[in-house]
Amino acid sequence: MPMAEQEQKIIPGVVAALGIVFGDIGTSPLYTLQTVLNDTGATDRETLLGSFSLLVWTMMIVVALKYATLVMRADNHGEGGILALLSLVGPNFGKRWFSRTTLLAGAGLFGAALLYGDGAITPAISVLSAVEGIGVVTQALHPYILPIAAAILFGIFAIQPLGTAHIGKIFGPVMLLWFVSMGLIGVFSLAHEPGVLIGLNPWFGLRFLFEHAGNSLIILGAVFLSVTGAEALYADMSHVGRRSVRLALAVVVLPMLILNYAGQTAFLVSHHGLKGNPFFATMPHPLILPMVILATLATVIASQAIITGAFTLTRQAMQLGWFPGLNIRQTSDSEYGQIYVSVINWLLMAVTLAIALTFKSSGKLSGAYGTAVSTTMLITSVLMFDVLTAQWKWPLWKALPVMLFFGVIDLVFSSANLLKIADGGYVPLFIGFLIYIVMTTWRRGSTLLHAGLTPLEADPHKTIGNLQEGKILRTPGAAVFLSRYQSVFPPIVTRYMSDFRSLPTQVVVLNVQFDPIPRLTKDQRMKITDVEENIWQISARFGFVEIPNLSDVLREAKEKGCDVDLDKVLFFTGDDDIVANPKNPEMSTLRRLLFGFLYRNAVHASDRFTLPRERLVEIGHQVEV
Incomplete structure (x- = not known):
């Protein structure tokens, strides 16, 4: 491929990466250095140089070395994120409580759940920190900061049902303008005090920590705010590609962030004792x-990326069996990642607004921020060690030093953030814990439900014999039985034969399953088995990021010999009734009640698989759990 053509593809990819991947980390200069100095309690030159050094080297180690260099290599067929990483390790949660895969899967699942807590706090702190800039313009506007921020947050969530495919095209250019503006403003301040660049030497950061040994963990908890968007590099890399993310980081993001932090440091050195947010103070009036307007746009884009990430995470968890069925709507015909999950959107909005209205300022909210992300990063390191040794077959002498280096750093930052629990750090942890309980309860309840229905499966040899001998009548019509089971005659078919004492002339037993890989090729999609005359079993497989279309599956099956009348076919699904079994030791009473609530409110197959409701029949059965 000619170099000019390569550049044409690389440049749009880099710009797109700025809008999709780097919104969160790109808005961190709005509040990070201010939080560090508030926790340090001093603004002398040595403190400022030490803080600047820590910020730079935290970004270099966590963002550039750990995520961009190492973690992004652990993709699952191009997909990233902690659930994709978990699928590489093996999602065998609950098979043996103290097995390696169970412990790793449990940790990975908790890390994924924590991202919902991050998704609620990121929009609140980002928008608040941006809007607070109007207080620098004039104190008269200070009382309006919180109402304006709340209105913006409400608007961000309110537009989600419309989709962002069209306005999403401007995200990249806006973020490019944001990064360049930050860098130029940093250069402007740096020109008056270029000596602060000596802080690029890591020794200043280390000496600063030694001199503040008793307070070092609190300071590191504030420094960590500079990298809270790092996990987005891994989670969103499938949208623009690994190369575009790395180039955007190296050419635009890191240089502009370092210049801006250097500019803030330089300004504070020459304006000793300045109070307020140094980000806006560095600018000409x-x-x-x-x-402020550009910062608000940047925080809206960062919030949009977080919300979209929550939607994507929900779909992945749902299709991997960790979440109940929810109504997912595609908001764009061309953009696969443009989806909308109503329940998640409005719950996130309620929690985000409650957080913003409770904490009221970005300074107070910084205590709640970082706890969930740092814990997720630590869990990512644990899972990566398993990938290095079990998947990539690295020898222990090679894998152990690498992961000890990153693991110790993650552990220090995680411990530092745990000190902020009383100041609000409990908020994302509590949200993550609730989501974790929901996910594990759904998985366990689904397993018990499956086990309760399994005895109803019919013996295929006996059933085929009865059909051939005419003991089971064949009535006119065509039926598609949707089943979660791999058997030829699953429980739903058995219940139909028991209730109606017959089978339609044409029968399709359609099993849908989701594989722990993102996408499948057309050749892997479907397997058709001729069971008996005019009875077919179809196994349809989808990747965990794909949207299943059963109409397409049936049309393709018809082309391959499954000669069912699609215009007249009836679809049969199970609508089982959960009955509590207090004597069952497999699930506590509270979790049984939670599973029953989730099961009753999960979407029906007709909604999840886009089936015509006028031709859908639900067959119920009581199952003890």
Whole structure:
């Protein structure tokens, strides 16, 4: 491929990566250095240089080395994120409580659940920190900061049902303008005090920590805010590609962030004792209002990325069997990642607004931020060690030093953030814990439900014999039985034969399953088995990021010999009634009640698989759990 053609593809990819991947980390200069200095309690030159050094090297180690260099290599057929990483390790949660895969899967699942807590806090702190800039313009607007931020947050969630495919095209250019503006403003301040660049030497950061030994963990908890968007590099890399993410990081993101932090440091060195947010203080007064507007746009984009990530995570968890069925709507015909999950959207909005209205400022909210992300990063390191040794077959002498290096750093940052629990760090942990309980309860209840229905499966040899001998009548019509089971005559078919004492002339037993890989090729999609005359079994497989279309599956099956009349076919699904069995030691009473609530409110097969409701018949059965 000619170099010019390569560049044409690389440049749009880099710009797109800025809008999709780097919104969160790109808005961290709005509040990070201010939080570090508040926790340090001093603004002398040595403190400022030490803080600047820590910020730079935290970004270099966590973002550039750990995520961009190592973790992004652990993709699952191009897909990233902690659930994709978990699928590489093996999602064998609950088979043996103290097995390696169970412990790793449990940790990975908790890390995924924590991302919902991050998704609620990120929009709140980002928008608040941006809107607080108007208080620098004039104190008269200070009382309006919280109402304006709340209105913006409400608007972000309110537009989600419309989709963002069209306005999403401007995300990249806006974020490019944001990064360049931050860098240029940093250069402007740096020109008056270039000596602060000596802080690029890591020794200043280490000496700073030694001199503040008793307070070092608290300081590191604030420093960690500079990398809270790092997990997005891994989670969103499938949207633009690994190369585009790395180039955007190396060419735009890291240089502009370092220049801006250097500019804030330089300004504070030459304006000793300055109070307030140094990000807006570094700017010439006429630029403050335009930068407040641009910062608000950048935080909206960062919030949009977090919300979209929550939707994507929900779909992945649902199709991997960790979440009940929810109504997912595609909001774009061309953009696969443009989906909308109503329940998640409005719950996130309620929690985000409650957080913003409770904490009221980005400074107070910084205590709640980082706890979930740092824990997720630590869990990622644990899972990566398993990938290095079990998947990539690295020898222990090679894998152990690498993961000890990153693991110790993650452990230090995680411990530092745990000190902020009383100041609000409990919020994302509590949200993550609730989601974790929901996910594990759904998985366990689904397993027990499956076990309760398994005895109803019919013996295929006996059933085929009865059909051939005419003991089971064949009535006119065509039926598609949707089943979670691999058997030829699953429980739903058995119940039909028991209730109607017959089978339709044409029968399709359609089993849908989701594999722990993102996408399948057309050749892997479907397997058709001729069971008996005019009886077919179809096994349809989908990747965990794919949207299943059963109409397409049936049309393709018809082309391959499954000669069922699709215009007149009736679809049969199970609508089982959960009955509590207090004597069952496999599930506690509270979790049984939770599973029953989730099961009753999960979407029906007709909604999840886009089936015509006028031709759908649900067959019920009582199952003890």
